[in-house]
Amino acid sequence: MNAAAGQGAEMADAAQIVLNTIRRPVIMISEEGFITFANADAEDFFRSSATMLARNTLSKLIPFGSPLLTLVDQVRERLAPVNEYRVDVSSPRLGIEKVVDLYVAPVPEFPGSVVVMFQERSMADKIDRQMTHRGAARSVTGLAAMLAHEIKNPLSGIRGAAQLLELSASDEDRALTRLITDETDRIVSLVDRMEVFSDERPIDRYPVNIHVVLDHV
Template sequence: MARKKLSAPDPASALKVLDTLRDPVVLLDPDDYIAFSNLEAEYFFSSSQGQLAKSKIQDFVPFSSPLLALIQQVREHESPVNEYRVDLSSPRLGADRIVDVHVTPVADEPGAMVIVFRERSMAEKFDRQMTHRGAARSVTGLASMLGHEIKNPLSGIRGAAQLLEAVVSDEDRALTALIREESDRIVSLVDRMEVFSDERPIEREPVNIHVVLDRVHQIAASGFARDIEFVKQYDPSLPMVLGNKDQLIQVFLNLVKNASEACEHRDHAQIRLKTAFRPGVRLSIPGANERVALPLEFCVEDNGSGVPEDIQMHMFDPFITTKPNGSGLGLALVAKIVGDHGGVIECDSQSSKTVFRILMPAAPAMPTEIVQPLTGEKQQ
C-alpha cells in the first residue's frame, strides 16, 4: 500500500501546529517584541495573543532575569542555547516559576529568535504531592493508635471529673469543669485525626463544580466572610468532575475560610473563585501504567498577606499551621480528599496574593438520551 505523503503546510497551518504544543513558544523580533505566541504561551503569561503582540519580553520578567542574558548571548553568537532550571519568578508571572529554556535564532531573520519554555515546577509539585500523601498516611497510623490509647482513658477521666463536680466546693468546681472541657477538646482533635484513617472508597459521581462553588459562596457570604467581596470567574463550558459533592464542598469551604482569615484585615478584602480547562496536564500515579489527565483547574485566590515562605513547602503536612489556636489538620485533610479524588493541590503565595490551585480529572462522558419535555417519550 502506497504511503500517503503530506503536502507542505501553509503558514496558517504551521501556526496551528504550534498551538498543539504543550510548551509555551514565543517568537521575538530584533527589538524583543513578541511577534508570535502559541496558545500555551497565553496560559503561561496570563495574557491574550493580542496583548502579547504589543509587549516586549522584558515586560514579563525582571530586569535581572537570566533569560535576558540568554537572549543577548544568542544574538551575539547566533547559535542556540539551552538553559535548565531558569527562575522566571516575578510579580507578573507569579512565584516558583522554574523552567527549562531553549533559545534558537531564526535563519534569515537577524536578531529574531524562538524561545521555548518547559515548566519544571509542575512536575516537582506533583512529586511534592506524593510526599503530602505519605505524610497523611503517617497520620492514619497515629490516629488509629490515638483512638484506642487516648480516647478510652479520657472517657474515664471525664466521668471522674463529673462525679467530683457534684461533691467539691464551688472553688474546686471550676477545676473539674476545666478537666471536662480539656478532655472534650482532646477527643475532638482525635476525632478529626481519625478521618485520615478512613480508607473506604469514596462514592463518586459526575458533579458540576460550579454548583459546589456557589454553595460554598452562599455559606461563606452569609457567615464568616460576609464582609468580603467575592469574584467568580467560571468557564461555563467546563465538563463535570468525577467526585463526591459533600467532600468537595468540605474542601472548598476549608480553602475559602482560610482565604477569608488571610484577607479579613485588608481594606478591600477579595476572594476569587476561578475555574478553567487546562489540557495537557498529566500525572503519573505510582503503581499505574498510564498517566492520568488532570484537565480541570479550580482556584481559590485571596489578596491577603500570603503564606510565610518557611512553611510553604510543608503547608499540606499535618500539624503545620500559622494560626495561634490551629490544629494544622485542615489543609492536610484537604490534600487527602483531593488525593482520594485522583487530583493534586498546590499553592502559589506572594505578599499580596495567595492562590490554591486544584487539578482534577473530568468525569467520563456518559451516553445521554433526549427526552420530550411533556410526554417523556424518547426521540429516535
Template sequence: MVQVERSAELQSIDATQVLGAIPNPILVIGRHGEISYANPAAEQFFASGASVLCRQNLRDIVPFGSPVLQLANQVFRERYSVSEYDVDLGTPRLGERLVDVQISPVPESPHLAIVRLDERSMAAKIDRALTYRGAARSVTGMAAVLAHEVKNPLSGIRGAAQLLELNATQADRELTRLICDETDRICALVDRMEVFSDKRPIERGPVNIHQVLEHVRKVAQAGFAKHLRFAERYDPSLPPVFGNRDQLVQVFLNLVKNAAEAIGDDPSGEIVLTTAYRHGVRLAVRGSKDRLHLPLEVSVQDNGPGVPEDIRPYLFDPFVTTKVAGSGLGLALVAKIIGDHGGVIECDSRPRRTVFSARLPVHTPTAEDSGELDE
C-alpha cells in the same frame, strides 16, 4: 502517491498551528525583544492573553536583570541555539517559576528567534508530593505498632496504679494519680494515631468540592477564623471529585485551621480558596504502567509568615510542627487522606504566601462502578 499527499498536507499547515499545539510556553521575539507571537501555553504561563503579550517586550515580562535577556542577545549575535537551566522567572504576580530556557534563531528570518520554556517546578512538586504520601504510609505502620505494643501495656500500668492508690498515703496518692494522668495522656495520643492504621477502603462517589469548601468556610468563620477575610477563586465548571465528602471536609478544615493559626491576629490576614482544572498532568504509578490523571486542583492560600525553611521538606511527616502545643499529626493525616483518595498534596511557601495544593481525581461513571481511578 501517499508521499505526495502527505507533502501537500504538511504545506497546508501554518507554522502558528504547530507552535500552538506545543504544550510548552513558546514566544517568538524580534532582535530588540519585541514579542510577535505567544502560543496558548505562554498565555497560561504569563497569565496574559496573546494580544497583550504581543504589545510588550521580553524585558517587560521577565524579572529585572534576567539571564534570558542576555541569552536572547547572544542568539541574535552568534546565530545558534543556547540553553540555560534552573532560571527563575518568578515575579510577585506570577509567583515562583523555575524553568529551563532554550532560545533558537529562525533560519529563514534572521531578525526572529523562538523562546521555549520548560517549567521544572511541576516535576519537583510531584516528586515532593509522592514523598508526602510515603510519609503518610510510614505513620500508618507506626500507628499499628503503637496501638498493639503500647496501648495494652499502658492499660496494665494504669490498673496497677489504681490498685496501689487504694492503700497508699496521701503523698503516694499524688504519685499514683500522676501515673494515671500520664498514661491517659499517652492513650489519647495513641487514639489519635489509630486513625492512620485504618486500612479499610474508603467509600467514594461524586463530591461537589465547592460545597465542601463552602461548608469549611462557614465553620471557620463561625469560630477560629472569624477575624479573617476569605476570598474564593472558583472554577464553576469543575466536575465532581471522586471522593468521600466527610474526609475531604476534614482535610480542608485542617488546612484552613493551619492557615488561620499561621496568620494569627494580623488584621490584614486573608485566606484564599481556589479550584481549577489542570490539563495534561498524569502521575506514574511505581511498579506498573498505569498513569493517574489528577486534573482537579484545590488550594488553600494564606498571607502568613510562611513555613520555616528548615522544616519544609518534612512538613507532612508525623510529629513535625511549629506549634507550641501541637502534636504534629494534622498534616500527616491530611497526607494520608489525600493519598487514600489516589491524590497528591504539596506545599509552596514563602513569606506572605503559603499555598497548600491538593490534586484529586475526577469522578466518572467508570470510576464509580469499578472502584478504580480515571486513567
C-alpha cells in the same frame, strides 16, 4: 504570484496550527525585543493574549536581570541555540513561582529574531526543593541542640568547682567565685535560648527588669 502568495499564507497558517499543538509555551522575539508570536500555551503562561503580548517587549514581562534576557542576547549574537535549566522567571504576572527549562534558538529567516520555548519544572522537582529546604532547617536544629549540649557540660563543671572553692575562700575571694558562678549561669541561660531552634513548644514570655540587665553589661 497570487498562487504563490496563497500557498505562503497557507504555510504560515499551518505553522501556527503546529505550534499551537505543542503543549509548551513558545514565543518569538524580534530584534527590537517585541514578542512577534506566541502560541496558545504561551498565552496561558504569560496570562495574556497574543495581541496584548505583541505590544510588550520581553523585558517588560520578565523580572529585571532575569537570565532569560541574557540568553536571548547571547543567542542573537552567536547565532547558535542554547539550552538552560532551572531558570527562575517568577514575577507577579506569572505567579508566585515559575521555574522553567529553556530552549532558545535563532530564527535565520528573520534576522535578529529569537524563538524561546519554556518547559515548566515538574511538581516533583518543586517538592524536591522544598524537602531540601526542610533538610537544611533540620540540620540547623540538630546543630543548635548539639552545641547546647557540648557547651553546658563543661560549664556545669566550672560552676561546681567555683562552689567548692567558695567553701574555703576568703570573703574577698568569694566575690570572685560568685562572679564565676553568676557568669556560668548567664551563659547557660543564653545557651538555653539557643535551644529554642529545636524546641517546638510555645516560647515563654515574661517581663524583665531592664536595670538588672544593664547591671550585667
